[in-house]
Structure formats: C-alpha cells, structure tokens
Amino acid sequence: MTTPWSPTDFSAKxxxxxxxxxxxxxxxxxxxxxxxxxxxxxxxxxxxxxxxxPYFERxxxxxxxxxDLAQAxxxxxxxxxxxxxxxxxxxxxxxxxxIIETEFSGVFPQxxxxxxxxxxxxxxxxxxxxxxxFGQPTAILxxxxxxxxxxxxxxxxxxxxxxxxxxxxxRAETNTPQQETAAYNQAMMDLGAIVCTRSKPDxxxxxxxxxxxxxxxxxxxxxxxxxxxxxxxxxxxxWLINIRQEKVLLHKRPPSGIWGGLWALPEVQQKEMSPDQxxxxxxxxxKFSHYDLQVQPLLLSSNADKALVEKNSHxxxxxxxxxxxxxxxxxxxxxxxxxxxxxxxxxxEDS
DNA sequence: AACACGTGGGC
DNA sequence: TGCCCAAGTGT
Numbered sequence: 001m002t003t004p005w006s007p008t009d010f011s012a013k014x015x016x017x018x019x020x021x022x023x024x025x026x027x028x029x030x031x032x033x034x035x036x037x038x039x040x041x042x043x044x045x046x047x048x049x050x051x052x053x054p055y056f057e058r059x060x061x062x063x064x065x066x067x068d069l070a071q072a073x074x075x076x077x078x079x080x081x082x083x084x085x086x087x088x089x090x091x092x093x094x095x096x097x098x099i100i101e102t103e104f105s106g107v108f109p110q111x112x113x114x115x116x117x118x119x120x121x122x123x124x125x126x127x128x129x130x131x132x133x134f135g136q137p138t139a140i141l142x143x144x145x146x147x148x149x150x151x152x153x154x155x156x157x158x159x160x161x162x163x164x165x166x167x168x169x170x171r172a173e174t175n176t177p178q179q180e181t182a183a184y185n186q187a188m189m190d191l192g193a194i195v196c197t198r199s200k201p202d203x204x205x206x207x208x209x210x211x212x213x214x215x216x217x218x219x220x221x222x223x224x225x226x227x228x229x230x231x232x233x234x235x236x237x238x239w240l241i242n243i244r245q246e247k248v249l250l251h252k253r254p255p256s257g258i259w260g261g262l263w264a265l266p267e268v269q270q271k272e273m274s275p276d277q278x279x280x281x282x283x284x285x286x287k288f289s290h291y292d293l294q295v296q297p298l299l300l301s302s303n304a305d306k307a308l309v310e311k312n313s314h315x316x317x318x319x320x321x322x323x324x325x326x327x328x329x330x331x332x333x334x335x336x337x338x339x340x341x342x343x344x345x346x347x348x349e350d351s
Numbered sequence: 352a353a354c355a356c357g358t359g360g361g362c
Numbered sequence: 363t364g365c366c367c368a369a370g371t372g373t
Contacts, residue, residue: 044369051359052369085357088372122371142369162352189369198367199362227366230354258356288357289367338358 002216004153005208011177011184013207018187021194027056029186034108034133035066041125042089049193055084067106070097078261078335087335091261092120110134123169131181139176140185141169144192149175150224151196154213158225236294239265239340241281241347243299247325248344250334258288262335263326265297265343277301281347286339297343 005013024030026049028040039059043052059080063069069077074094081090096118100108109115110133116126127138146159149171157164177184195206203215214223242249250263271278279299286293326334328348336344 041369046356046368046370047358048360048368083358085359086370088356089370092371120371124370128369140369143367144369160353193369229365256355260356286357287364288355290355290357 002211002213004213005211007175008177009211010152010175010208014187014191015177015180015183017191017207018183022183022187022190027053027060032133034129035069036060037133038108038121038125038129039093041128042093042120043084045089045125046086047084051084055080066097066100066108069094070101074261075263075334079333082262082335082341083338085338087260087262089120090335091255092118095119096121108133110136112136112138128185131185135182137176137178137181139169139172140188141165141172142189142192144189144196145172146192147198147224148188148192148196148208151201151214151220152208152212154217154219154223156223156225158227160227161225164225232291234292234294236269236296238268238271239295239297239343240268241265241297241299241343243347244325247327248331249323249325252322252324259337262337262340263324264337264340266323271298284339293339295339 026040028036031037040052040056043056043059062076062080063072072094074091077090077094078087081087084090099118100106109118110130112126112130115121115129116123121129124141127140128142130136130138131140146168149155149168150159153171155164155167155171159165159168191206191208195202196208201220203209203212203220206212206215209215214220240249249266251266252263253259253261255261277300279301281297281299283294283296286295331341331344
C-alpha cells in the first residue's frame with residue numbers, strides 16, 4: 001500500500017523538477033510584467049502553448065502596454081484574436097485594460113482577490129498572475145494541475161463536477177508552498193504538459209511516481225475522471241456572399257453568443273430568393289465543440305442583394321446589427337471567424 | 352449545476 | 363475518421 005506524498009515533500013519534488021527540467025524560455029517568461037503574464041494566461045485558457053505563441057508575439061508587438069490595449073479599438077483587438085477562439089476572452093481583456101486604466105490608474109492590482117474582480121480572470125488565472133508577476137503564494141488549478149493532483153492523490157470523478165473540483169482546489173491549496181510559489185506553479189503545469197500527460201504519461205521519469213497513488217495502483221487511466229458524453233446537435237444556416245466593386249458585405253455579430261464582436265457573412269435560416277438570383281457554392285460543416293454548423297454559402301447576384309441587405313441589416317429594432325462593405329485589405333483590420341476567413345480567401349483566390 | 356463558448360493537436 | 367480535450371470563465 002503506497003502512502004501519499006506529504007505536501008512538503010510533494011512541493012519539494014515539484015520545485016526540484018522546475019530547476020532541472022521546467023520551461024523557462026517561453027515568450028511570456030523571464031519577465032515580471034503583469035501585463036504580459038496576464039495576456040499569456042488569458043490566451044492559454046483552453047488553448048495549447050504552440051497555438052498561443054504567434055498570437056502572443058503579434059499582440060504584444062501591436063499593444064506593448066496595458067495603456068495601448070485600453071486605447072485600441074474593438075476591431076483592432078478582435079483582429080488580433082481572430083482564429084484563436086473563445087472571443088469573450090478578447091472582449092473581457094479589452095474591458096479589463098480599460099478598468100485598469102480608469103479604476104487603478106494604469107497600475108495592475110497585486111491582491112489576488114482584486115485581480116479576480118477583473119472580467120475574464122477567475123480563481124486560477126488570478127492565482128497564476130499573483131504568483132508569477134508578484135511572487136505571492138497563490139494556488140492555481142488548470143487542466144495540468146488537475147491531472148497531476150487527481151493521479152497523485154487518486155481523486156476520483158470528473159473535475160467538472162462541483163465536489164470533485166472542490167477536492168482538487170483543497171489539494172491544490174494544501175500543496176502549494178509559501179516559498180518559491182512561482183517555480184512550483186510553473187513546474188506543476190510543466191509536469192502535466194510534459195510528463196503526466198493525458199495519454200501515455202511518462203511515469204518512470206516522473207519525480208512524483210514514488211508516492212503517486214494512481215501509478216502505484218496501476219490505475220493511471222482512471223484519473224482524472226472522464227466528462228460524460230453528450231449528443232452534439234447540428235444547425236443549418238445559409239451564408240450570403242455579396243461582392244460589389246471588390247468589396248464584400250459583412251455583419252458585426254452582437255457581443256454575446258458565438259463569434260461575438262467578429263464580422264461575419266450575413267446569415268439566414270432560409271433562402272428567400274429565387275434560384276436565378278443565387279449560386280450555391282460547396283456546402284461544408286464547421287465543427288464546434290458543442291455543435292456542428294452546416295453551412296450553405298450562397299453567392300448573390302446583383303438583383304438579389306437589395307432586398308437581402310435591407311432584410312438582414314436590422315434583425316431587430318432593439319439591437320441593430322452593424323453592416324459594412326470591406327475590401328480585401330480592410331479584412332486584415334477586423335476580426336473574422338476562421339471559417340469565414342477561409343471561405344473568403346478561397347473565393348478571392350478563385351476569382 | 353450545467354451549459355455556452357472556438358479551434359486545432361493527438362491518436 | 364471521429365473523439366477527446368487543451369494554462370477556464372461567465373451566466
């Protein structure tokens with residue numbers, strides 16, 4: 001029967017791993033600039049490191065400081081997030097930058113409770129910023145840490161379950177050391193990303209294997225518990241492609257909902273024009289994590305556009321959507337959903 | 352508590 | 363291929 005790690009021995013092993021094998025040269029490391037650390041933590045939410053790196057570099061180049069970000073336009077910010085997904089992150093980041101400017105005189109707050117009041121920053125991200133930027137002894141609990149802790153202490157159940165999450169936070173708080181917290185937090189994520197991976201973990205090389213309850217009971221595959229499966233629904237839409245004088249008509253999507261704040265092709269549920277006014281392009285399926293979107297792109301003729309523009313420019317009186325015409329160059333200055341961007345690129349290449 | 356919210360990598 | 367899930371948060 002294996003005895004579990006004591007919090008002290010556990011954190012000592014983790015910190016030792018950091019000095020020997022931890023990642024120390026990612027673009028947001030080697031600095032204590034809270035703005036860069038904050039930006040990286042937001043971009044890294046539910047997003048892999050290799051995906052984030054080029055976005056981070058581009059974003060910092062365009063908005064080097066929180067003041068630059070606060071003063072940027074919505075479209076500029078969304079353009080820099082275009083393709084990264086989870087666009088509420090960008091909207092909240094922008095809002096938070098303006099709050100830091102106005103409420104905190106441009107100085108990033110150091111207290112984790114205050115940090116967590118900023119939009120887009122939850123408990124784990126607040127802990128990461130407080131420890132990395134300000135050396136505070138705050139715990140984090142991302143997917144990597146959840147996996148390492150769930151296996152080390154054989155914490156059963158899916159982390160999306162409230163009780164399981166609470167148990168994981170309890171263990172995270174207990175094991176997080178008061179000293180060298182930043183090294184510990186970084187190493188926990190490194191262990192999860194490099195050694196204690198989702199599939200095929202490298203247990204023989206893991207500094208925690210000696211007292212890892214899952215490893216020593218040969219039940220690594222059981223931890224963390226799996227998310228319950230759900231059927232994925234399907235939605236069908238038509239996308240209207242209206243090109244006049246080298247410009248394409250786009251609509252700005254409302255702030256909430258899918259692709260909020262991005263510019264997309266006008267979308268309708270049903271065709272409302274006669275067949276001679278449209279050209280059906282190749283349909284495709286865009287797969288989200290929570291549903292499939294079946295898209296039928298329709299290329300409009302000049303006769304069809306008037307009624308449709310009128311009909312779709314103002315979906316409701318309360319929330320009029322913005323519509324505008326964009327040239328190819330202007331598409332580089334706004335945020336576009338990935339499938340819209342791909343479709344337009346393909347169309348313009350063919351023409 | 353359960354679901355919405357994007358996209359791409361890994362197998 | 364299709365499925366799982368990734369440095370989570372907001373509602």
